[in-house]
Amino acid sequence: xxxxxxxxxxxxxxxxxxxxxxxxxxxxxxxxxxxxxxxxxxxxxxxxxxxxxxxxxxxxxxxxxxxxxxxxxxxxxxxxxxxxxxxxxxxxxxxxxxxxxxxxxxxxxxxxxxxxxxxxxxxxxxxxxxxxxxxxxxxxxxxxxxxxxxxxxxxxxxxxxxxxxxxxxxxxxxxxxxxxxxxxxxxxxxxxxxxxxxxxxxxxxxxxxxxxxxxxxxxxxxxxxxxxxxxxxxxxxxxxxxxxxxxxxxxxxxxxxxxxxxxxxxxxxxxxxxxxxxxxxxxxxxxxxxxxxxxxxxxxxxxxxxxxxxxxxxxxxxxxxxxxxxxxxxxxxxxxxxxxxxxxxxxxxxxxxxxxxxxxxxxxxxxxxxxxxxxxxxxxxxxxxxxxxxxxxxxxxxxxxxxxxxxxxxxxxxxxxxxxxxxxxxxxxxxxxxxxxxxxxxxxxxxxxxxxxxxxxxxxxxxxxxxxxxxxxxxxxxxxxxxxxxxxxxxxxxxxxxxxxxxxxxxxxxxxxxxxxxxxxxxxxxxxxxxxxxxxxxxxxxxxxxxxxxxxxxxxxxxxxxxxxxxxxxxxxxxxxxxxxxxxxxxxxxxxxxxxxxxxxxxxxxxxxxxxxxxxxxxxxxxxxxxxxxxxxxxxxxxxxxxxxxxxxxxxxxxxxxxxxxxxxxxxxxxxxxxxxxxxxxxxxxxxxxxxxxxxxxxxxxxxxxxxxxxxxxxxxxxxxxxxxxxxxxxxxxxxxxxxxxxxxxxxxxxxxxxxxxxxxxxxxxxxxxxxxxxxxxxxxxxxxxxxxxxxxxxxxxxxxxxxxxxxxxxxxxxxxxxxxxxxxxxxxxxxxxxxxxxxxxxxxxxxxxxxxxxxxxxxxxxxxxxxxxxxxxxxxxxxxxxxxxxxxxxxxxxxxxxxxxxxxxxxxxxxxxxxxxxxxxxxxxxxxxxxxxxxxxxxxxxxxxxxxxxxxxxxxxxxxxxxxxxxxxxxxxxxxxxxxxxxxxxxxx
Numbered sequence: 001x002x003x004x005x006x007x008x009x010x011x012x013x014x015x016x017x018x019x020x021x022x023x024x025x026x027x028x029x030x031x032x033x034x035x036x037x038x039x040x041x042x043x044x045x046x047x048x049x050x051x052x053x054x055x056x057x058x059x060x061x062x063x064x065x066x067x068x069x070x071x072x073x074x075x076x077x078x079x080x081x082x083x084x085x086x087x088x089x090x091x092x093x094x095x096x097x098x099x100x101x102x103x104x105x106x107x108x109x110x111x112x113x114x115x116x117x118x119x120x121x122x123x124x125x126x127x128x129x130x131x132x133x134x135x136x137x138x139x140x141x142x143x144x145x146x147x148x149x150x151x152x153x154x155x156x157x158x159x160x161x162x163x164x165x166x167x168x169x170x171x172x173x174x175x176x177x178x179x180x181x182x183x184x185x186x187x188x189x190x191x192x193x194x195x196x197x198x199x200x201x202x203x204x205x206x207x208x209x210x211x212x213x214x215x216x217x218x219x220x221x222x223x224x225x226x227x228x229x230x231x232x233x234x235x236x237x238x239x240x241x242x243x244x245x246x247x248x249x250x251x252x253x254x255x256x257x258x259x260x261x262x263x264x265x266x267x268x269x270x271x272x273x274x275x276x277x278x279x280x281x282x283x284x285x286x287x288x289x290x291x292x293x294x295x296x297x298x299x300x301x302x303x304x305x306x307x308x309x310x311x312x313x314x315x316x317x318x319x320x321x322x323x324x325x326x327x328x329x330x331x332x333x334x335x336x337x338x339x340x341x342x343x344x345x346x347x348x349x350x351x352x353x354x355x356x357x358x359x360x361x362x363x364x365x366x367x368x369x370x371x372x373x374x375x376x377x378x379x380x381x382x383x384x385x386x387x388x389x390x391x392x393x394x395x396x397x398x399x400x401x402x403x404x405x406x407x408x409x410x411x412x413x414x415x416x417x418x419x420x421x422x423x424x425x426x427x428x429x430x431x432x433x434x435x436x437x438x439x440x441x442x443x444x445x446x447x448x449x450x451x452x453x454x455x456x457x458x459x460x461x462x463x464x465x466x467x468x469x470x471x472x473x474x475x476x477x478x479x480x481x482x483x484x485x486x487x488x489x490x491x492x493x494x495x496x497x498x499x500x501x502x503x504x505x506x507x508x509x510x511x512x513x514x515x516x517x518x519x520x521x522x523x524x525x526x527x528x529x530x531x532x533x534x535x536x537x538x539x540x541x542x543x544x545x546x547x548x549x550x551x552x553x554x555x556x557x558x559x560x561x562x563x564x565x566x567x568x569x570x571x572x573x574x575x576x577x578x579x580x581x582x583x584x585x586x587x588x589x590x591x592x593x594x595x596x597x598x599x600x601x602x603x604x605x606x607x608x609x610x611x612x613x614x615x616x617x618x619x620x621x622x623x624x625x626x627x628x629x630x631x632x633x634x635x636x637x638x639x640x641x642x643x644x645x646x647x648x649x650x651x652x653x654x655x656x657x658x659x660x661x662x663x664x665x666x667x668x669x670x671x672x673x674x675x676x677x678x679x680x681x682x683x684x685x686x687x688x689x690x691x692x693x694x695x696x697x698x699x700x701x702x703x704x705x706x707x708x709x710x711x712x713x714x715x716x717x718x719x720x721x722x723x724x725x726x727x728x729x730x731x732x733x734x735x736x737x738x739x740x741x742x743x744x745x746x747x748x749x750x751x752x753x754x755x756x757x758x759x760x761x762x763x764x765x766x767x768x769x770x771x772x773x774x775x776x777x778x779x780x781x782x783x784x785x786x787x788x789x790x791x792x793x794x795x796x797x798x799x800x801x802x803x804x805x806x807x808x809x810x811x812x813x814x815x816x817x818x819x820x821x822x823x824x825x826x827x828x829x830x831x832x833x834x835x836x837x838x839x840x841x842x843x844x845x846x847x848x849x850x851x852x853x854x855x856x857x858x859x860x861x862x863x864x865x866x867x868x869x870x871x872x873x874x875x876x877x878x879x880x881x882x883x884x885x886x887x888x889x890x891x892x893x894x895x896x897x898x899x900x901x902x903x904x905x906x907x908x909x910x911x912x913x914x915x916x917x918x919x920x921x922x923x924x925x926x927x928x929x930x931x932x933x934x935x936x937x938x939x940x941x942x943x944x945x946x947x948x949x950x951x952x953x954x955x956x957x958x959x960x961x962x963x964x965x966x967x968x969x970x971x972x973x974x975x976x977x978x979x980x981x982x983x984x985x986x987x988x989x990x
């Protein structure tokens with residue numbers, strides 16, 4: 001399957017599977033004979049299956065595990081349904097029963113005797129078939145059953161869109177039994193499959209005007225002739241205009257046809273049917289002289305791309321056969337379909353795909369189809385290795401094919417962003433660098449498919465694996481790498497290899513021990529870094545000392561460059577370093593002296609390094625020098641040959657500073673470095689003074705326990721105040737995926753009010769916990785504040801200690817509508833009589849200047865802080881009630897999105913301590929308060945307008961006039977939600 005991911009709209013791992021993966025001396029055999037009929041009015045399949053199952057294992061089998069994967073679409077309790085929510089989709093959760101799918105009508109018999117089917121309690125798509133007698137080693141049984149399948153709407157790989165059908169994972173199927181035992185697995189969207197090899201004889205009955213693409217060799221001469229005629233008619237069309245844009249479905253023919261497909265040495269059977277398909281046919285001749293027929297079946301949408309796609313099928317057949325091993329089947333077909341899982345999905349001899357992913361999907365025939373590893377446990381053995389070969393094919397025509405290709409297609413844009421001249425290897429590592437620099441990465445091997453974060457499944461399994469294999473090819477040499485890959489394919493085709501089997505072949509062919517790669521590099525989250533630590537320039541030689549600053553050994557390429565940056569000589573270090581002994585962490589390489597101006601580590605960006613700025617050392621001068629700083633807009637990729645500062649224009653406004661114009665300067669938004677900075681000066685034209693924000697932080701990525709440790713200091717100046725806030729933030733646990741996320745933060749905030757000439761100090765300890773999925777989410781926030789009003793006055797009696805606690809819960813009651821609850825409590829642990837601090841009912845006093853108020857100084861009648869603009873903190877009443885407490889305050893806030901409209905209802909209930917209340921102008925403080933009204937979300941969670949209809953803010957609970965109502969309208973502006981640094985962090989943590 002091809003995963004597309006973007007950087008914008010972008011556990012402690014154990015070592016598994018290497019020590020326990022002996023080459024199999026046996027594997028089971030499954031021979032299928034299936035008759036199935038399509039009812040395209042009810043979207044049903046009615047079929048009958050006969051399986052001859054041969055037990056080649058040394059064990060007697062009392063039962064067989066069966067996959068009944070259509071049942072994954074039965075209800076919201078399946079593993080598939082739960083994973084959909086984890087990965088952010090509510091589409092299936094709120095699907096109607098008619099949109100769902102299932103398999104029933106099963107009546108299993110073994111050698112003619114009834115057999116009991118025992119469903120797995122937690123997964124209705126798995127069941128044990130209890131055999132009448134245990135199946136002895138070497139024996140075979142015949143299993144038969146009828147079945148009926150309701151085809152779901154397109155939620156994943158199996159489904160239909162109107163009368164376009166993708167029939168995959170559709171029939172009862174035995175699970176794999178190998179040296180490690182049974183491998184039953186529920187159907188998942190993220191996480192593919194592991195199946196037994198065998199043969200298929202499948203007969204499909206459906207209306208006669210359908211065009212079908214399927215696994216196997218079509219046995220019907222009349223249908224073969226029809227496809228040839230359709231291909232000839234399609235070949236006469238050249239442009240999109242020739243095809244037109246009609247995507248409507250013609251009526252189904254009254255007569256039916258039965259198509260027969262036969263194939264051996266495959267582990268799955270899929271078919272795709274559509275009455276609208278155009279057909280194109282071609283073929284290639286493999287090096288052995290064997291012909292292979294290529295097909296594409298597609299609708300009128302993107303027809304021109306599909307015409308080119310036929311050549312992509314041929315390209316994949318040609319180069320994969322050349323680099324990996326010869327394609328063993330008679331044909332390969334790419335089909336246009338309404339897939340809802342990634343951009344394509346592979347099956348033996350046939351794939352459903354988008355035009356851009358054809359090479360990748362056809363390439364899966366070698367790794368998913370012919371090698372057929374356990375992809376649920378080791379997805380990289382298919383997706384990652386296939387992505388490596390796919391990248392090689394793409395780079396034949398386009399040297400920068402891959403990630404960020406859309407940016408470098410335009411030379412002008414590439415130059416502006418500092419991407420010009422970078423090889424594909426550098427660009428393809430950017431997604432990995434982005435997650436690893438935030439502690440969000442996961443290992444390539446040892447992590448099962450479902451355990452990856454949503455984006456990591458693509459970034460790590462596909463992209464990082466491909467990059468690491470390119471690095472290994474550079475280290476071994478392309479010729480030796482290709483020889484090892486071909487040997488691996490030839491030895492293990494049709495035999496289910498494990499990672500240890502691939503490692504053993506590569507070690508055998510290369511003649512080297514490769515634990516440092518397969519164990520340390522693939523199965524850990526080690527961050528690698530190497531640098532030139534010293535040079536000795538002699539008349540005829542340059543001696544280079546290379547240092548490995550990584551926690552594990554690895555090898556790096558080192559090159560000498562001339563004055564123009566051209567590579568003169570390249571050498572690889574031996575595998576070295578990764579010890580606590582400084583002497584063993586360095587190695588020496590000797591280069592010719594002639595013409596050398598500098599030495600660089602990894603000029604072609606093959607190694608998985610996060611830091612490139614110390615990779616180059618010039619031979620003139622005793623100190624390391626870097627390229628002059630260059631300003632680049634938005635974002636750039638770190639390079640060894642250039643030094644960038646990124647920038648963006650910024651504007652701002654408030655009633656005190658009025659309009660402000662400035663720019664943000666920062667060092668790296670894509671992949672944060674160990675030391676990060678932001679300088680955002682903004683000039684106030686009203687006050688004729690410089691405001692803005694500045695920050696500097698140290699980013700530490702612990703190897704265990706915590707994910708990220710940030711130490712920093714923030715300085716900001718607006719509205720005649722100055723804030724200085726050093727802080728320490730710890731993010732837990734080590735893995736950001738699969739469980740609650742914790743954040744612990746300490747901050748020491750000093751706020752200087754220039755008009756009052758007063759400085760207040762706030763020591764804050766915060767704890768956050770968050771968890772949830774697409775259906776429901778919850779969070780907790782505990783905050784302790786120690787408050788001192790004026791550092792210049794020695795008056796300890798005016799100190800205060802405040803504890804705040806907030807809990808939130810949200811749940812969707814439909815695909816787009818949610819109910820939300822927020823519970824808040826604030827309590828002063830210490831508070832003197834003249835203490836100026838309080839906790840607010842209708843929002844916080846924002847002592848730490850955390851909110852961007854438009855009118856903090858209350859100059860305006862429209863945007864006045866708290867009166868009209870709130871920060872949704874403390875009590876978070878939507879209506880404005882000038883109530884605060886210096887003892888305790890508790891509130892419950894409820895919101896519910898209304899059906900049909902974009903409006904929501906809100907209601908708040910609050911209780912405030914009678915003693916030591918603060919309510920300006922009102923000495924008769926009360927205990928209980930309430931409000932209710934409407935929420936108008938103008939920009940999702942960024943700008944929300946509150947319309948209080950009833951509540952304690954009104955004299956009699958209701959507005960006395962229209963003006964009384966309109967004057968009390970409030971809004972919240974979460975401008976921090978637009979912070980690009982924050983947005984990228986949140987996207988990558990999915």
